[in-house]
Amino acid sequence: MAKVKTGIMPFPVPICIVGTMVKEKINYATYGSFGLLSPRPKTYLYIGSQGSRYTNIGIKENGHFSVNIPSVEQMQKTDYVGLVSGHRTDKSAVFKSFFGSVDKAPMIEECPVNMLCKLIKTADLPDRDIFFGEVLETYVNEACVTDGVLDFTKINPLLYTMNGPGNASYWKLGDVVGAAYKEGKALIKH
8 A cells, every 4th residue: 555644633533612711701712732631540741832822821720620621513613613812802702601610710601511621740842731631520412422431422512623734624523333342352362
């Protein structure tokens, strides 16, 4: 099989909206660099952000932030809060907000999944900050749970990819194609 060398992102990643308080005002920003690091016994995640982002001020000042997983239905507002800067635009009324046990990390009611996070570490790279958080609380819309488990078809998360300079796209999930930790068992030699 022939290979082509490329510098593009090879697959879609979940997009999230980060919420924090900046100068006692709610602020939201879209992040395309996000992921879970450890699901047990505690859940940790990371978000990566250009160092000049307004939201970074609130994360550093307050030590808490929220990660909100938008659905495909929130695509336009998700894109908007990523396009405009909190330095110049008040984004507090774009979504309906609620708070968990910490009043420094607003969460978005319209998003099907919300996580309240405590900042545990910051890595300062030359052009961005990486924030590591411990998930303290997770909220899920009741309608997105089927038989006690998350139903990703109902969550309908918005995905993001960059197919080269100036060619970023939003995607949605497809079909389940297999069961994790089971499909490869046939190849294990005993």
